[in-house]
Amino acid sequence: MGQRIDVNHLNIYYSDFLAVEDVNIAIQPNKVTAFIGPSGCGKSTVLRTLDRMHEIIPGAHVKGEVLLEGRDLYAKGVDPVAVRRDIGMVFQRANPFPTMSIRENVLAGIRLNNRRIAKSDADDLVEWALRGANLWNEVKDRLDNPGIGLSGGQQQRLCIARAVAVHPQVLLMDEPCSALDPISTLAVEDLINELKHDYTIVIVTHNMQQAARIADYTGFFNLKAVGQPGHLEYFADTTTMFNNPQNEEAERYISGRFG
Amino acid sequence: MASSSDSPMDGAPVIDFDRFVPTRSAIAARKRKDLLMRVLVAAAFVIALVPLVSVLWTTIASGVRRLNLNFLSYNMSGVIGGRPTPSGGYGGILHAVIGTLEITLGAVAISVPIGIMCAVYLVEYAHGGPLSRIIAILVDVMSGIPSIVAGLFAFSMFSIVFGPGTINGISGSVALSLLMLPTVVKSSEEMLKIVPDDLREASLALGVTKQRTITKIVLRTSLPGIVSGVILAIARVIGETAPLLMTAGYIATTNFNLFSGQMTTLPVYVYQEYSKLSVTCPASAGADCITSIPMQRSWAAALTLIILVLILNLVGRLVARVFAVKTER
Numbered sequence: 013m014g015q016r017i018d019v020n021h022l023n024i025y026y027s028d029f030l031a032v033e034d035v036n037i038a039i040q041p042n043k044v045t046a047f048i049g050p051s052g053c054g055k056s057t058v059l060r061t062l063d064r065m066h067e068i069i070p071g072a073h074v075k076g077e078v079l080l081e082g083r084d085l086y087a088k089g090v091d092p093v094a095v096r097r098d099i100g101m102v103f104q105r106a107n108p109f110p111t112m113s114i115r116e117n118v119l120a121g122i123r124l125n126n127r128r129i130a131k132s133d134a135d136d137l138v139e140w141a142l143r144g145a146n147l148w149n150e151v152k153d154r155l156d157n158p159g160i161g162l163s164g165g166q167q168q169r170l171c172i173a174r175a176v177a178v179h180p181q182v183l184l185m186d187e188p189c190s191a192l193d194p195i196s197t198l199a200v201e202d203l204i205n206e207l208k209h210d211y212t213i214v215i216v217t218h219n220m221q222q223a224a225r226i227a228d229y230t231g232f233f234n235l236k237a238v239g240q241p242g243h244l245e246y247f248a249d250t251t252t253m254f255n256n257p258q259n260e261e262a263e264r265y266i267s268g269r270f271g
Numbered sequence: 272m273a274s275s276s277d278s279p280m281d282g283a284p285v286i287d288f289d290r291f292v293p294t295r296s297a298i299a300a301r302k303r304k305d306l307l308m309r310v311l312v313a314a315a316f317v318i319a320l321v322p323l324v325s326v327l328w329t330t331i332a333s334g335v336r337r338l339n340l341n342f343l344s345y346n347m348s349g350v351i352g353g354r355p356t357p358s359g360g361y362g363g364i365l366h367a368v369i370g371t372l373e374i375t376l377g378a379v380a381i382s383v384p385i386g387i388m389c390a391v392y393l394v395e396y397a398h399g400g401p402l403s404r405i406i407a408i409l410v411d412v413m414s415g416i417p418s419i420v421a422g423l424f425a426f427s428m429f430s431i432v433f434g435p436g437t438i439n440g441i442s443g444s445v446a447l448s449l450l451m452l453p454t455v456v457k458s459s460e461e462m463l464k465i466v467p468d469d470l471r472e473a474s475l476a477l478g479v480t481k482q483r484t485i486t487k488i489v490l491r492t493s494l495p496g497i498v499s500g501v502i503l504a505i506a507r508v509i510g511e512t513a514p515l516l517m518t519a520g521y522i523a524t525t526n527f528n529l530f531s532g533q534m535t536t537l538p539v540y541v542y543q544e545y546s547k548l549s550v551t552c553p554a555s556a557g558a559d560c561i562t563s564i565p566m567q568r569s570w571a572a573a574l575t576l577i578i579l580v581l582i583l584n585l586v587g588r589l590v591a592r593v594f595a596v597k598t599e600r
Binding site: 063065068093094095096097098100101103105107108109110111120121125126160171174175178 | 467469474479484491
């Protein structure tokens with residue numbers, strides 16, 4: 013089952029530079045929440061703070077709290093490695109491990125942590141994850157082929173399978189379709205619709221039609237000017253966001269008048 | 272395309288674009304220049320190839336005569352002048368091959384872990400901080416150290432720690448590892464740098480620790496490149512003579528113990544035999560006595576060294592291929 017995330021007064025910094033200012037957002041469990049907004053407004057940055065991937069950049073840090081089912085992910089003593097096991101992530105560019113086969117890629121989250129898994133369990137897990145990512149029928153006969161031999165869309169679905177294979181509660185997606193053709197995009201969108209039964213999904217997208225198609229809630233991020241921190245301008249359920257937004261900037265952005 | 276429009280776009284500068292169409296003579300000039308440069312490049316290639324082919328040819332031609340199984344399976348003990356030994360040969364290089372392999376292996380065992388860990392620190396942990404810049408400069412300086420200085424360092428270090436005049440194989444390994452280290456650090460660093468950050472992020476996002484990400488993803492992905500770098504470093508030091516004369520010494524018998532007693536390596540052997548130039552054959556020695564035998568042994572040992580480096584290269588390529596990133600569709 014998915015879990016809910018509450019973000020309270022989150023300020024995100026790169027060294028001294030305040031990149032995103034005072035984000036407050038409630039991400040509902042088992043729903044798809046989309047982040048939209050112009051380039052540089054910090055939507056990806058916010059996404060990366062949700063699984064503590066932000067801090068792998070030297071000097072990057074945050075102030076405020078991110079609560080996963082009430083637990084503060086930034087509390088003292090919380091291990092970022094453990095957080096990342098609960099919250100999976102899919103990146104903009106498909107990044108299967110080039111030294112591994114399709115099968116090994118799916119099992120990477122388990123094998124890399126040196127956990128032992130019986131071969132039959134591993135087989136079941138690989139099939140389950142690949143079926144979950146709508147990839148099983150395309151690759152079941154060549155599981156031992158290299159993962160980077162697949163097409164771009166297949167690689168991205170392989171990355172999704174790899175992320176779900178460690179049983180996260182939340183799945184973060186950073187523009188997962190921006191490098192894909194429309195058919196692969198459709199496949200991934202269908203997949204997101206199915207995945208929300210089991211996971212809470214947060215997706216960053218530049219494609220507003222995509223947000224309108226798949227998201228239950230949409231957050232619009234904006235920034236006052238270049239060099240100024242970004243902020244969450246408006247957050248609403250997707251129908252309101254795209255049909256009757258109660259925010260002037262969001263309305264202007266959605267109707268294509270800027271950004 | 273000619274500019275035929277009388278009403279150019281608003282604000283566009285009015286330029287006669289016909290001027291930019293290449294003329295026939297300009298094309299001809301370009302073709303002449305192209306031919307000239309092609310000839311120059313090809314000539315440079317041939318000039319670079321001449322010494323290589325010449326060295327190889329001379330070594331093979333002069334070395335192949337003495338290079339046989341007997342030469343490879345005996346050492347130099349009991350060799351008197353130009354007379355044949357009881358085994359029917361004229362002495363051999365078994366001790367030098369053993370010495371070269373052991374001392375080089377020792378140098379690899381010292382420099383590769385240090386070099387790779389240093390590269391991992393520089394790429395994965397230092398993030399361009401002051402310490403990393405200092406290390407980078409020191410590594411550059413180190414790659415310029417003359418090999419004789421490395422030999423002096425190892426010799427004096429062992430003299431201080433284990434008593435004056437300590438000469439053994441491992442001190443030779445230390446001297447060689449000093450020469451290998453900068454190459455290993457530099458090449459490993461470059462290889463780690465070209466591992467895409469995407470892979471590190473993918474691994475971290477799966478809840479994998481940084482240590483496992485580095486050992487299982489970053490080092491694993493860059494392994495073929497690191498192996499090639501190590502092979503290059505070995506090829507650079509396996510032919511070193513000066514530091515080994517000082518640290519490992521020279522004996523005629525086979526010494527398997529890297530940690531005690533003098534050891535002979537192939538380059539030192541080549542140098543020693545070459546220094547003898549020739550031996551005298553007294554009338555009593557018989558017709559089998561060969562006055563020029565040291566020179567012949569020298570050439571044969573040199574050829575063996577080249578073959579050894581070649582084999583090492585092939586093994587390295589094989590390893591790199593086995594661990595290569597699989598890209599075929």
